[in-house]
Amino acid sequence: MKKLEGWVTAPQGFIAAGVKAGIKASGNHDVAVIFSTVPAACGAVFTQNKMCAAPVLVSREVNKHGYAQAIAVNSGCANACTGEQGLADAKKMQAHTAELLGIAPEAVFVCSTGVIGQFLPMDKLLTGIADAVDSLDECEGESCAMAIQTTDTFIKHAAYETEIGGKKVTFAGIAKGAGMIHPNMATMLTFITTDAAVAPDVLKRAVKKAADKSFNMVVVDGDTSTNDSMIVLANGLAENAIILSEEHPDYPAFFEALVACATDLAKMIAHDGEGATKFLEVNVTGAATWEDAKTAAMAIAKSPLVKTAFFGEDPNWGRIVCAAGYSGAAMEADKVNLSIGGIRLVENGMNCNVPAEKLAPTMAEHDISMSIDLGAGEESATVWTCDFSYEYVKINGEYHT
Amino acid sequence: MKKLEGWVTAPQGFIAAGVKAGIKASGNHDVAVIFSTVPAACGAVFTQNKMCAAPVLVSREVNKHGYAQAIAVNSGCANACTGEQGLADAKKMQAHTAELLGIAPEAVFVCSTGVIGQFLPMDKLLTGIADAVDSLDECEGESCAMAIQTTDTFIKHAAYETEIGGKKVTFAGIAKGAGMIHPNMATMLTFITTDAAVAPDVLKRAVKKAADKSFNMVVVDGDTSTNDSMIVLANGLAENAIILSEEHPDYPAFFEALVACATDLAKMIAHDGEGATKFLEVNVTGAATWEDAKTAAMAIAKSPLVKTAFFGEDPNWGRIVCAAGYSGAAMEADKVNLSIGGIRLVENGMNCNVPAEKLAPTMAEHDISMSIDLGAGEESATVWTCDFSYEYVKINGEYHT
Missing domain, CATH: 3.60.70.12 (L-amino peptidase D-ALA esterase/amidase)
Structure with a gap:
C-alpha cells in the first residue's frame, strides 16, 4: 500500500x-x-x-x-x-x-x-x-x-x-x-x-x-x-x-x-479542531473490553479540564486519571499506569513524582500522545482530539448569528 | 417552611x-x-x-x-x-x-x-x-x-x-x-x-x-x-x-x-462555576421518561458549544436543539419547541425567525432560563449550569502544578 x-x-x-x-x-x-x-x-x-x-x-x-x-x-x-x-x-x-x-x-x-x-x-x-x-x-x-x-x-x-x-x-x-x-x-x-x-x-x-x-x-x-x-x-x-x-x-x-x-x-x-494548538492522541490499554477502552479514551478526550491543561502545557495527570475513573469503564485503581509522551507519571495508581522540568519539553510539543493502562484486561483503543484554547471560546462565543 | x-x-x-x-x-x-x-x-x-x-x-x-x-x-x-x-x-x-x-x-x-x-x-x-x-x-x-x-x-x-x-x-x-x-x-x-x-x-x-x-x-x-x-x-x-x-x-x-x-x-x-459569567437553567419538558428529560438537559448543559454561545450572548438555538438531538433522548423533530427567557424561538421544529434585537436584553441577563419541549411525552427535568468563558480556560489552563 x-x-x-x-x-x-x-x-x-x-x-x-x-x-x-x-x-x-x-x-x-x-x-x-x-x-x-x-x-x-x-x-x-x-x-x-x-x-x-x-x-x-x-x-x-x-x-x-x-x-x-x-x-x-x-x-x-x-x-x-x-x-x-x-x-x-x-x-x-x-x-x-x-x-x-x-x-x-x-x-x-x-x-x-x-x-x-x-x-x-x-x-x-x-x-x-x-x-x-x-x-x-x-x-x-x-x-x-x-x-x-x-x-x-x-x-x-x-x-x-x-x-x-x-x-x-x-x-x-x-x-x-x-x-x-x-x-x-x-x-x-x-x-x-x-x-x-x-x-x-x-x-x-x-x-x-x-x-x-x-x-x-x-x-x-x-x-x-x-x-x-x-x-x-x-x-x-x-x-x-x-x-x-x-x-x-x-x-x-x-x-x-x-x-x-x-x-x-x-x-x-x-x-483542525476549532482553536486547537495541540493534537492529542489518547491511548487506553488494559481495558476489560474494547467498549470500555473507547469509553475511557473518549471521557479523557472530551474532558474540558484535560483539554485546557494541555493548552496550558500542564502535565496534570490527576485530571486524566479522574476522567477515566468517571467514564464508567472497569479499572483497578491500584493497577493504573499513565504516561505522557512515553514518560511514566503514575505507576500502580501512585504518583511517580516526576519533576515538572522533565515533562516540559514533551508538553511543549504540538503532537502529544498519552497512554493509560486501566489494569482491568487486555483490550485497547485510541482516540484523537485537540486541546481547548481561548481561541475556541472566541470562535464559539464571540461569533454572533 | x-x-x-x-x-x-x-x-x-x-x-x-x-x-x-x-x-x-x-x-x-x-x-x-x-x-x-x-x-x-x-x-x-x-x-x-x-x-x-x-x-x-x-x-x-x-x-x-x-x-x-x-x-x-x-x-x-x-x-x-x-x-x-x-x-x-x-x-x-x-x-x-x-x-x-x-x-x-x-x-x-x-x-x-x-x-x-x-x-x-x-x-x-x-x-x-x-x-x-x-x-x-x-x-x-x-x-x-x-x-x-x-x-x-x-x-x-x-x-x-x-x-x-x-x-x-x-x-x-x-x-x-x-x-x-x-x-x-x-x-x-x-x-x-x-x-x-x-x-x-x-x-x-x-x-x-x-x-x-x-x-x-x-x-x-x-x-x-x-x-x-x-x-x-x-x-x-x-x-x-x-x-x-x-x-x-x-x-x-x-x-x-x-x-x-x-x-x-x-x-x-x-x-460559582469556574469562570462563570452566567447562571443557566435548562428545562426539558415533553420527554418520554424522566431519565430522557435529564439526559437531554445534561447534554445541553454540558455542551461547550451551548456554553460558549451563552458566554457570547448569542441566542444560538441550533446548538441547543442539536445537543438534545444527540443526547439519545426520544424526541420528535417536527414537534420540538424551544424558548429562551420565555421567548419562543423554535416551534414544531422550525425557526420562528425572532430578530436578534428582541433576544438581546434576555441574553444580557446574568440568570437565563431556557426550555425545550421534546414532543415525545409528559416528563420533565431541570438542570443548572453556567457558561464557558475565557476565564475558565485561564483558570484551568494557565494554572501550573
Missing part, C-alpha cells in the same frame, strides 16, 4: 467539480458534485442525532439501494430544522442533479453543511449544481474539496494505492469538519472514492467498521452534528475479482486501504 | 469549628469538624468515580452503620490516588477525631479536598483536628464553612425552618465546589445538619432522592471528581415523632425541607 497525492478523482472513472454558487457569504466555493461514470457500490454512515437534517433523511434512502453514482453537496446552509419544506428541497436537489447527469434520483446522495434552521436558497443551489455538472472533470478534485469546507483552516484529503487480486486499486477521500459544529456551521462530511470491485453488502459493513476505527474515534468538543455523513463509492473499474464476502482473500487488503484513508482524514479533523 | 440565615450549627445539638492548620499554601482555614452532641441518623452519597479517594472509602463504611456523630474534613489535599498509605492516613484521621471526641471511630465521617496524588501532611492535619475539636462551638459555623472551601469565590450555605409533627425543625447545610475539579483541586462536598427525628434507613433513601433532585442536576464542566461527598446528620433533638417510613404523615414536610436546602446549595455551585 502506498500513499498518493491526489483527489477523489484519483481512482478510475471518477470526475468531480466545485463551483461558487453564492450560498456562502464569503463568496467561496460552495457547491460540489462527485460522479462515477459507471454505477458504484455504495456504503454510508450518518449522524445518530435525532434532529438529523433533511439531506441525511434523503441519503439514508439512497444507501439502501446498494448502488449509487453521484454525490451532490453544498456548504453555507445545513438544511437542518427545516421541516417538510427542507425535505422537499433536499429531494429537489437530488432530482435536479440526477436529471442533469441522466441517472435515477435514487443514485444521487445529497449532503448539506452550514447554518442550521434556514432554508436552502434553491435558485442559487440549482444553478450551482448545473455549473458543477458542466465542470465535471478529472482535474477538478481540488475545487470539489474546496466547496465542502466551512470553517476548516486546511483542506483535508488522503489517497492510497494498493494491490488487490493482482490489480492496482486506488482509494481517495476528502473530509470537512473543524468543530463537530462551528457557530451554526454543522457537520463532519467525508467522501471516499475507490475503483475497487466489492459487493454492496460487504462495502456497507466495511464502511461501518472503518468509521468505528477512524471518524468515530475523533472528538473535538463532544457535540455530534445534525448532518454528519460518510459516503463511500466503489465503482469496480480496477477490475479486481469482486470481493463478495469478508472471507474473500482480498478483503483484508481492501479494508486496510479503506481504513488508512479514513484514519488519515479523521486525524486531520482533530488537527 | 421558612428560609433562615444560619450555619450548620443552627439545628439543636450541633457544634462546629474551622481552623488554620497550614495545609493550604494560602494559610487560610483548612481543617473543620462538625459534631452532634448526641448520635445522629446519617445518610450519605459519594462519587461514582472508580478512582475514588481514600476518605470516600472510609466514609462509605461509616454510612453503613446508620448512625454517626461527627464529620472531620480538610481542604488543600484530596488524599486521592494515594494507595494504601492514603487509606491508612484517612483511618488515622478518623481515629484521631474519634479519640478526641470520645466516640467510636465508626461514628466519624472523613472528607478531603484539594490536590490529587499527594499524601496528607499528617502532623499538620492531626494538630488541626485537635485545634478544631477544642474550638467546637455553636458560634463557629462560619469558620467551619470557610475551612472546606478551595477555589470557591463565595461561601455556600443554606438553612430552613419547618414544622414537623407540631415541632419546630431546622435544616442547615454548607457546600463547596466551583468546578467539579479545579486545577488538581478536587471535589464537591456538602454537609447538611438537622435536628429532625428520622429513622436511618428512611434518611438514607431520602438523601439519595434529594441528591438526585439537587446536586446531581448541576453540571459545571462534566467532570465528576474523585472525592464528591454529601453527608446528612439528623440528631432528633427537635423531638418530632420519629419518621419511620416514607408513608409517615410527616415525611413530605421533612423531605421538602431537605430538598430545599440541597437545591439552594446545588444552585450556588452552578453560580
Whole structure:
C-alpha cells in the first residue's frame, strides 16, 4: 500500500467539480458534485442525532439501494430544522442533479453543511449544481474539496494505492469538519472514492467498521452534528475479482486501504479542531473490553479540564486519571499506569513524582500522545482530539448569528 | 417552611469549628469538624468515580452503620490516588477525631479536598483536628464553612425552618465546589445538619432522592471528581415523632425541607462555576421518561458549544436543539419547541425567525432560563449550569502544578 497525492478523482472513472454558487457569504466555493461514470457500490454512515437534517433523511434512502453514482453537496446552509419544506428541497436537489447527469434520483446522495434552521436558497443551489455538472472533470478534485469546507483552516484529503487480486486499486477521500459544529456551521462530511470491485453488502459493513476505527474515534468538543455523513463509492473499474464476502482473500487488503484513508482524514479533523494548538492522541490499554477502552479514551478526550491543561502545557495527570475513573469503564485503581509522551507519571495508581522540568519539553510539543493502562484486561483503543484554547471560546462565543 | 440565615450549627445539638492548620499554601482555614452532641441518623452519597479517594472509602463504611456523630474534613489535599498509605492516613484521621471526641471511630465521617496524588501532611492535619475539636462551638459555623472551601469565590450555605409533627425543625447545610475539579483541586462536598427525628434507613433513601433532585442536576464542566461527598446528620433533638417510613404523615414536610436546602446549595455551585459569567437553567419538558428529560438537559448543559454561545450572548438555538438531538433522548423533530427567557424561538421544529434585537436584553441577563419541549411525552427535568468563558480556560489552563 502506498500513499498518493491526489483527489477523489484519483481512482478510475471518477470526475468531480466545485463551483461558487453564492450560498456562502464569503463568496467561496460552495457547491460540489462527485460522479462515477459507471454505477458504484455504495456504503454510508450518518449522524445518530435525532434532529438529523433533511439531506441525511434523503441519503439514508439512497444507501439502501446498494448502488449509487453521484454525490451532490453544498456548504453555507445545513438544511437542518427545516421541516417538510427542507425535505422537499433536499429531494429537489437530488432530482435536479440526477436529471442533469441522466441517472435515477435514487443514485444521487445529497449532503448539506452550514447554518442550521434556514432554508436552502434553491435558485442559487440549482444553478450551482448545473455549473458543477458542466465542470465535471478529472482535474477538478481540488475545487470539489474546496466547496465542502466551512470553517476548516486546511483542506483535508488522503489517497492510497494498493494491490488487490493482482490489480492496482486506488482509494481517495476528502473530509470537512473543524468543530463537530462551528457557530451554526454543522457537520463532519467525508467522501471516499475507490475503483475497487466489492459487493454492496460487504462495502456497507466495511464502511461501518472503518468509521468505528477512524471518524468515530475523533472528538473535538463532544457535540455530534445534525448532518454528519460518510459516503463511500466503489465503482469496480480496477477490475479486481469482486470481493463478495469478508472471507474473500482480498478483503483484508481492501479494508486496510479503506481504513488508512479514513484514519488519515479523521486525524486531520482533530488537527483542525476549532482553536486547537495541540493534537492529542489518547491511548487506553488494559481495558476489560474494547467498549470500555473507547469509553475511557473518549471521557479523557472530551474532558474540558484535560483539554485546557494541555493548552496550558500542564502535565496534570490527576485530571486524566479522574476522567477515566468517571467514564464508567472497569479499572483497578491500584493497577493504573499513565504516561505522557512515553514518560511514566503514575505507576500502580501512585504518583511517580516526576519533576515538572522533565515533562516540559514533551508538553511543549504540538503532537502529544498519552497512554493509560486501566489494569482491568487486555483490550485497547485510541482516540484523537485537540486541546481547548481561548481561541475556541472566541470562535464559539464571540461569533454572533 | 421558612428560609433562615444560619450555619450548620443552627439545628439543636450541633457544634462546629474551622481552623488554620497550614495545609493550604494560602494559610487560610483548612481543617473543620462538625459534631452532634448526641448520635445522629446519617445518610450519605459519594462519587461514582472508580478512582475514588481514600476518605470516600472510609466514609462509605461509616454510612453503613446508620448512625454517626461527627464529620472531620480538610481542604488543600484530596488524599486521592494515594494507595494504601492514603487509606491508612484517612483511618488515622478518623481515629484521631474519634479519640478526641470520645466516640467510636465508626461514628466519624472523613472528607478531603484539594490536590490529587499527594499524601496528607499528617502532623499538620492531626494538630488541626485537635485545634478544631477544642474550638467546637455553636458560634463557629462560619469558620467551619470557610475551612472546606478551595477555589470557591463565595461561601455556600443554606438553612430552613419547618414544622414537623407540631415541632419546630431546622435544616442547615454548607457546600463547596466551583468546578467539579479545579486545577488538581478536587471535589464537591456538602454537609447538611438537622435536628429532625428520622429513622436511618428512611434518611438514607431520602438523601439519595434529594441528591438526585439537587446536586446531581448541576453540571459545571462534566467532570465528576474523585472525592464528591454529601453527608446528612439528623440528631432528633427537635423531638418530632420519629419518621419511620416514607408513608409517615410527616415525611413530605421533612423531605421538602431537605430538598430545599440541597437545591439552594446545588444552585450556588452552578453560580460559582469556574469562570462563570452566567447562571443557566435548562428545562426539558415533553420527554418520554424522566431519565430522557435529564439526559437531554445534561447534554445541553454540558455542551461547550451551548456554553460558549451563552458566554457570547448569542441566542444560538441550533446548538441547543442539536445537543438534545444527540443526547439519545426520544424526541420528535417536527414537534420540538424551544424558548429562551420565555421567548419562543423554535416551534414544531422550525425557526420562528425572532430578530436578534428582541433576544438581546434576555441574553444580557446574568440568570437565563431556557426550555425545550421534546414532543415525545409528559416528563420533565431541570438542570443548572453556567457558561464557558475565557476565564475558565485561564483558570484551568494557565494554572501550573
